[in-house]
Amino acid sequence: MLELDIQIPATEQRTYKIRIGNGLLASLLETVSVQFPERAQFMVTDQNVAKAGHLDRLVAGRKVPTFVIDPAGEQSKHILTVFAIVEAMEKAQLGRDTVLLALGGGTVGDIGAFAASIFKRGVAVVQIPTTTLAQADSAIGGKTGVDSSISKNAYGTFWHPAAVCIDVDTLKTLDEREFKVGLVESIKHAVIADAGYFDFLEGHLDAILLREPSVLATMAERNCRIKGRVVEQDPQEKNLRRILNYGHTIGHAVEAASEYRLLHGEAVAIGMVGAGLIEIEMGLGSQDRLDRITALLKRLGVPTRIPPTITAEQMLHLLGHDKKAVNRWPRFVLTEGLGQVHCIHGQWAVDVGREVVARILSRLY
Amino acid sequence: MLELDIQIPATEQRTYKIRIGNGLLASLLETVSVQFPERAQFMVTDQNVAKAGHLDRLVAGRKVPTFVIDPAGEQSKHILTVFAIVEAMEKAQLGRDTVLLALGGGTVGDIGAFAASIFKRGVAVVQIPTTTLAQADSAIGGKTGVDSSISKNAYGTFWHPAAVCIDVDTLKTLDEREFKVGLVESIKHAVIADAGYFDFLEGHLDAILLREPSVLATMAERNCRIKGRVVEQDPQEKNLRRILNYGHTIGHAVEAASEYRLLHGEAVAIGMVGAGLIEIEMGLGSQDRLDRITALLKRLGVPTRIPPTITAEQMLHLLGHDKKAVNRWPRFVLTEGLGQVHCIHGQWAVDVGREVVARILSRLY
Numbered sequence: 011m012l013e014l015d016i017q018i019p020a021t022e023q024r025t026y027k028i029r030i031g032n033g034l035l036a037s038l039l040e041t042v043s044v045q046f047p048e049r050a051q052f053m054v055t056d057q058n059v060a061k062a063g064h065l066d067r068l069v070a071g072r073k074v075p076t077f078v079i080d081p082a083g084e085q086s087k088h089i090l091t092v093f094a095i096v097e098a099m100e101k102a103q104l105g106r107d108t109v110l111l112a113l114g115g116g117t118v119g120d121i122g123a124f125a126a127s128i129f130k131r132g133v134a135v136v137q138i139p140t141t142t143l144a145q146a147d148s149a150i151g152g153k154t155g156v157d158s159s160i161s162k163n164a165y166g167t168f169w170h171p172a173a174v175c176i177d178v179d180t181l182k183t184l185d186e187r188e189f190k191v192g193l194v195e196s197i198k199h200a201v202i203a204d205a206g207y208f209d210f211l212e213g214h215l216d217a218i219l220l221r222e223p224s225v226l227a228t229m230a231e232r233n234c235r236i237k238g239r240v241v242e243q244d245p246q247e248k249n250l251r252r253i254l255n256y257g258h259t260i261g262h263a264v265e266a267a268s269e270y271r272l273l274h275g276e277a278v279a280i281g282m283v284g285a286g287l288i289e290i291e292m293g294l295g296s297q298d299r300l301d302r303i304t305a306l307l308k309r310l311g312v313p314t315r316i317p318p319t320i321t322a323e324q325m326l327h328l329l330g331h332d333k334k335a336v337n338r339w340p341r342f343v344l345t346e347g348l349g350q351v352h353c354i355h356g357q358w359a360v361d362v363g364r365e366v367v368a369r370i371l372s373r374l375y
Numbered sequence: 376m377l378e379l380d381i382q383i384p385a386t387e388q389r390t391y392k393i394r395i396g397n398g399l400l401a402s403l404l405e406t407v408s409v410q411f412p413e414r415a416q417f418m419v420t421d422q423n424v425a426k427a428g429h430l431d432r433l434v435a436g437r438k439v440p441t442f443v444i445d446p447a448g449e450q451s452k453h454i455l456t457v458f459a460i461v462e463a464m465e466k467a468q469l470g471r472d473t474v475l476l477a478l479g480g481g482t483v484g485d486i487g488a489f490a491a492s493i494f495k496r497g498v499a500v501v502q503i504p505t506t507t508l509a510q511a512d513s514a515i516g517g518k519t520g521v522d523s524s525i526s527k528n529a530y531g532t533f534w535h536p537a538a539v540c541i542d543v544d545t546l547k548t549l550d551e552r553e554f555k556v557g558l559v560e561s562i563k564h565a566v567i568a569d570a571g572y573f574d575f576l577e578g579h580l581d582a583i584l585l586r587e588p589s590v591l592a593t594m595a596e597r598n599c600r601i602k603g604r605v606v607e608q609d610p611q612e613k614n615l616r617r618i619l620n621y622g623h624t625i626g627h628a629v630e631a632a633s634e635y636r637l638l639h640g641e642a643v644a645i646g647m648v649g650a651g652l653i654e655i656e657m658g659l660g661s662q663d664r665l666d667r668i669t670a671l672l673k674r675l676g677v678p679t680r681i682p683p684t685i686t687a688e689q690m691l692h693l694l695g696h697d698k699k700a701v702n703r704w705p706r707f708v709l710t711e712g713l714g715q716v717h718c719i720h721g722q723w724a725v726d727v728g729r730e731v732v733a734r735i736l737s738r739l740y
Contacts, residue, residue: 011396012596016515016603018535018610023385031376089458093523100525105698128493131520131531150381155496158458160465166496167532170383231377238381245383333470 027173028150028238030230032223034177035067035138039074042136045173046109049134051075052099054122055113056082059140062183068113068138075102079118084270087117088157089165095125108133109172115141115188116148124154127169134172140180142192143275146199146233147254149174151241168246176234178226190310191275193218196229197306198282199236202256205349207232212302215309252358253351255334256343257282260374263328267320272313279312280374285344287370288362294346302348315375322371329367339364392538393515393603395595397588399542400432400503404439407501410538411474414499416440417464419487420478421447424505427548433478433503440467444483449635452482453522454530460490473498474537480506480553481513489519492534499537505545507557508640511564511598512619514539516606533611541599543591555675556640558583561594562671563647564601567621570714572597577667580674617723618716620699621708622647625739628693632685637678644677645739650709652735653727659711667713680740687736694732704729 029041042051055065056079065076077098079086099108110133112122119137126135139149155166181189200208210232211218217225237254244251261281265272272280283304289295307314316325332340341359346352354360394406407416420430421444430441442463444451464473475498477487484502491500504514520531546554565573575597576583582590602619609616626646630637637645648669654660672679681690697705706724711717719725 011394011399012592014393014395014596014599014603015390016393016539016599017607018389018391018517019607020388021386024383025380026383028379028381029376030379034376093454096523096529097525100523100529124493128489128530128532130529131518131533152383153496158461158465160462164461164465164495165493167493168496174381227377231379234379234381238379242382242384 026171028176028234029174030176030178030227030234032177032179032227034175035064035180036070038068038138038175038177039070039072041175042109042111042173046134049107049109050102050104051111052102052104052108053077053111053113054079054095054118054125056080056086056115056118058082059114059118062140062180064113064140064180064183075104079114079121082114082117084117087121088159091121092125092128092156092165095121096129099125099129104129106130106133109136110134111136111138113138113140114144115139116144119144119148120153120155123152123169123171124156124165124167127154127167132169135169137171137174139174139176141184142181142189143195144192145176145178145181145230146192146195147237149176150234150237152245153247170245176230178223178230181221181226187273189221190219190312191273193310194275194279194282194307194312196233197303197310198254198256198278199233201282201303201345201348202253202343202351203236203240203349204232205347207236208302208306208348212306215306249356250358253343255359256345256351257285259329259332259334259340259342260284260325262332263325264316264320266328267324268317272317276312279307279314280316283307283314284370284374285342287373288342288366289344289346289352291366291370292344292362294344294352299348316371318375322368325371326364326368334359391536393541393599394539395541395543395592395599397542397544397592399540400429400545401435403433403503403540403542404435404437406540407474407476407538411499414472414474415467415469416476417467417469417473418442418476418478419444419460419483419490421445421451421480421483423447424479424483427545429478429505429545429548440469444479444486447479447482449482452486453524456486457490457493457521457530460486461494464490464494469494471495471498475500476503477501478503478505479509480504481509484509484513485518485520488517488534488536489521489530489532492519492532497534500534502536502539504539504541506549507546507554508560509557510541510543510546510595511557511560512602514541515599515602517610518612535610541595543588543595546586546591552638554586555584555677556638558675559640559644559647559672559677561598562668562675563619563621563643564598566647566668566710566713567618567708567716568601568605568714569597570712572601573667573671573713577671580671614721615723618708620724621710621716622650624694624697624699624705624707625649625690627697628690629681629685631693632689633682637682641677644672644675644679645681648672648679649735649739650707652738653707653731654709654711654717656731656735657709657727659709659717664713681736683740687733690736691729691733699724
């Protein structure tokens with residue numbers, strides 16, 4: 011037998027720009043044309059975003075082939091939607107010299123970026139997030155994914171955006187509940203990475219809830235700096251990036267147990283309080299810190315307790331089926347201080363016994 | 376407006392191993408288990424390969440969840456097949472700690488590697504090519520792709536294998552025509568990169584056609600060295616990799632014009648002769664060199680002339696729609712000596728006027 015080694019060369023570091031401001035949509039297509047001078051543009055958005063007027067503001071009468079996801083929301087985050095998008099791109103006779111613009115919330119971003127990553131071996135994607143959740147979280151980081159008929163995120167790639175444009179004016183039209191749930195990821199960022207940002211959120215929550223553009227822009231900037239720093243160090247979620255999962259382990263279980271009646275951010279809020287209780291149990295946390303976090307979540311108006319319709323047994327069962335579980339039990343991301351994630355032996359997600367979690371769950375009602 | 380830069384860090388160079396020999400299949404699963412100790416294995420193959428006994432030889436009674444593409448061949452190289460594969464992987468409860476083994480010809484390799492690249496943001500793929508074409512060409516290089524209902528290779532990614540295993544014994548069961556057409560890519564490798572290899576092919580063609588394992592292994596090695604060297608320098612086909620397209624521009628047109636009655640290698644053989652005629656016309660080639668190449672192709676028993684059922688007008692029309700065309704006309708890869716591709720201003724594909732090509736086509740009947 012003969013053996014040959016083939017090298018896949020290193021790829022160079024590259025940089026993408028996040029632009030943050032208000033009123034950016036009107037001039038965005040020109041900016042994209044300057045940045046990608048010889049590329050055809052293709053737009054992916056959804057019914058809600060189109061109805062809210064953001065698509066018109068962005069396109070402003072220009073001719074850009076556009077795919078409008080209908081209905082908007084999770085139910086369209088399916089491989090069949092990607093099918094339809096690729097078919098629309100083919101009918102528009104697009105080639106690899108295309109830039110796909112994903113205008114919308116996390117679902118549009120996930121679907122659009124996934125389609126971009128598999129169309130003719132990959133075309134550039136520009137993310138234009140229009141929700142608090144997408145602006146804080148999903149538009150940055152390069153994770154893409156859609157569901158199959160069997161499971162969530164069965165399909166996905168890592169496909170980093172070529173650029174991100176955050177226009178906080180797009181948040182004006184968000185309904186109240188969606189606006190609020192997206193802010194939970196901002197609080198999470200503060201809790202895991204930046205105590206000063208936590209102070210800022212406490213001090214400016216009223217202005218944020220009034221959707222004051224300058225405060226929203228500052229918030230977007232701080233979110234992008236925190237998430238960006240983590241993603242830069244671990245673009246493919248090998249280890250450090252796990253810290254972004256804070257509150258998500260219990261969160262995912264309660265979200266699933268609620269049959270997705272709880273929105274993601276609401277479930278994560280409960281999960282963060284759960285993580286806080288575990289921290290106290292393990293000698294990492296203080297009641298004061300947990301009280302501060304719980305108070306901020308309550309001011310925001312999101313739940314901090316497991317709904318009584320969900321049993322602890324259900325929760326333990328679902329935790330055993332967590333997608334990151336090893337031997338049927340997940341690891342937990344925990345903090346040891348505001349802005350400081352606990353790390354053992356270089357691992358950012360740590361073992362917590364099932365009996366500890368069971369005890370904590372009983373106190374999370 | 377505020378601007379932030381996010382860095383996508385450089386990725387390190389990595390290496391994958393190509394193992395070449397005969398009788399390798401029997402111990403391959405153990406080798407894969409050693410190389411990927413904690414990964415679940417999933418097999419993708421097709422009906423022809425299974426019927427030929429290669430699947431049994433590889434699996435040898437072990438329990439490996441397997442997807443058998445049925446029918447074998449181009450018609451299954453469709454996104455719907457990928458769908459079915461992903462669904463089978465989900466039903467086998469596989470996660471990201473999976474290694475997908477693609478056992479078969481180019482079609483199986485393309486489909487399997489594409490499925491691996493999009494399953495849960497990407498799992499490892501081991502290529503086990505079983506045809507002369509796949510062993511010389513498609514198993515190395517990381518291009519994946521499947522067709523949509525509208526066009527060929529509408530879907531695709533770059534996804535380099537984690538390992539390649541070439542067992543030349545698998546070539547024993549190939550039918551004569553498929554065995555021969557795959558050898559055209561070997562001749563192409565020699566013509567663009569290695570005059571010594573061309574001598575070898577001339578000297579050993581009879582032994583190759585008798586499928587003598589040691590000669591087939593040497594041929595596989597030389598193919599992998601040539602293709603590997605090119606791919607290492609240009610893994611994403613930005614420039615140099617274009618040289619692998621030698622003979623493919625006219626080749627793709629004649630293949631499409633024949634409505635795929637000509638197999639890929641047969642069309643490329645005609646395309647190589649066409650490229651040789653262009654080279655002479657442009658003062659790059661010699662009649663002697665073209666005669667040598669044509670003679671070798673004829674000994675192999677593949678066509679070297681455009682079938683009379685295809686008109687020159689059809690050919691010119693299709694060339695204008697080549698997927699790499701710029702302003703409705705493709706560039707051509709040309710050689711200036713055996714083993715030496717012509718390069719102008721750093722470009723490996725060069726301009727050839729439409730009238731030159733039209734003149735050449737008339738002499739290619």
